[in-house]
Amino acid sequence: MRWSDIKSSESSVFTPKKITVVGAGNVGATAAFLAAQKELADIVLIDVVEGVPQGKALDMYESSPIQRFDSSVIGTNDYADTADSDLVIITAGIARKPGMSRNDLLSINAGIVAEVTRNIVAHSPNCILLVVTNPLDAMVYTALKVSGFPKHRVIGMAGVLDAARMRAFIADELQVSINNVHAFVLGGHGDTMVPLPRYSTVAGIPITELLPDERVQAICERTADGGAEIVRLLKTGSAFYAPGASVVQMAEAIIRDNKRILPCCAYLEGEYGVDGYYLGxxxxxxxxxxxxxxxxxxxxxxxxxxxxxLEAVAELVKAVDALRLY
Incomplete structure (x- = not known):
């Protein structure tokens, strides 16, 4: 039997969506793999380290016959390969280590995010940016300023992750299905985040009616400490499965136009009495x-x-402004 090419004028009508993931570390690679598995788009994984994005992308693609996805996955060190991306996920930056706060990461990661953003904008001027790099609130602000994009195209991933952690802790506390649990977390992505027990529910019932105050408070405190808890356990790294899954949930809502209500880091212009800052x-x-x-x-x-x-976020923004990256 022979395979013959059949020329058709319709063969090039459909153009698949394209997602670029910047940073082939644990978070970026996890996000790329999950996005490919969901067949959200064709995936480009880019990193400055030669061979790493290529090797991880090839490994992911070789899993496609088993995982049954048709998305292509390529790795590269060249931003030209990211051209015309519909959505770009920025995970590039150094990870938090034991004893480090998200604030300690600021000067190094701000420079990285600024450089990445300039390269992305040069090749994909119409894309949507999803920023994951920490300290999140300041890094997404950096991407907004450097890109010159309107605020609806520069969004930070924080609240989805924080709410997921809170949901997990609630489900574990009450021994109920995770599918029945919803949670909301506002504010900056860090120690000052604001979990909202009144808006956190199990099958529509607020957890404030299901748990005593001290257990609700314990869950809120563990949520705020969620990232640091994992850093302490890993000792040589930080969380990546949950952050990767969180940003892919946001990417899916955008690529598939799902109109989902999710807690995200957004640039506020009067909402919640806040003007000129990113907040969850x-x-x-x-x-x-x-x-x-x-x-x-x-x-x-x-x-x-x-x-x-907001005060904590404002301090980070002030420090970023002082770096004069934009």
């Missing part, structure tokens, strides 16, 4: 990127905690 808030994600911000009615205590979180 409920967002609607769709084909346009950030399509709406949902404003919740907060109690005085919640608003106070959010203001405290």
């Amino acid at each position: 808030v409920p967002c609607k994600l769709g084909a346009g990127g950030l399509e709406a911000i949902v404003e919740l009615d907060l109690t005085e205590d919640e608003q106070r905690d959010l203001s405290r979180s």
Whole structure:
């Protein structure tokens, strides 16, 4: 039997979506693999280290017959291969090590994110940027300033991860299906994040009605410490499975125009009384990127905690501005 090429005028009608993942470390590679498995788009994995993105991409692609996905996966060190990406996930940067706060990462990672953003914009001027690099709130601000993109095309991944951790802890505490649990976390991605127990539910029932105050408080504290807890356990690295899955959930909502309401790091211009900063808030994600911000009615205590979180973010932004990267 012979395979013959059949020429058709329709063969080039469909152009698959293209997602670039910048950074072939644990977070980036996990995100690339999950996005390929979901067949969200063709995937480009780029990194400055020669051979690493190529090797990981080839390994992923060789899993496709087993995992049954048709997305192509390529690795590269050349930004030209990322041209015309629809969505770009930025994970490049150094990971947090034991004893380091997210703030300690700022000067190094800000420079990396700025350089990455310039390269991406040069080759994909119409893409949507999803930033994962820490300290998140300052890094997504850096990407916004360097790119010159409108705010709906520059979004940070934080709240999805923080809420996922909170959901996991709630499900474990109550011994219920994770599918019945929903949670919301506002504010900066770090120690000052603001978990919202009133808006965190099990089958629609607020956890404040299912658990005593001290257990609710313990869950909130563990959520805020979630990343640091994993760093302490790993000793030589930081979390990557949950962060990778979190940013892919955001990517899926955008690529498939799902209009999902997810907690994301968005640039605020008056919402929640905040102007000119990125902060974690409920967002609607769709084909346009950030399509709406949902404003919740907060109690005085919640608003106070959010203001405290904003103060921490503002300090990071001030430090980034001082670097004069844009």
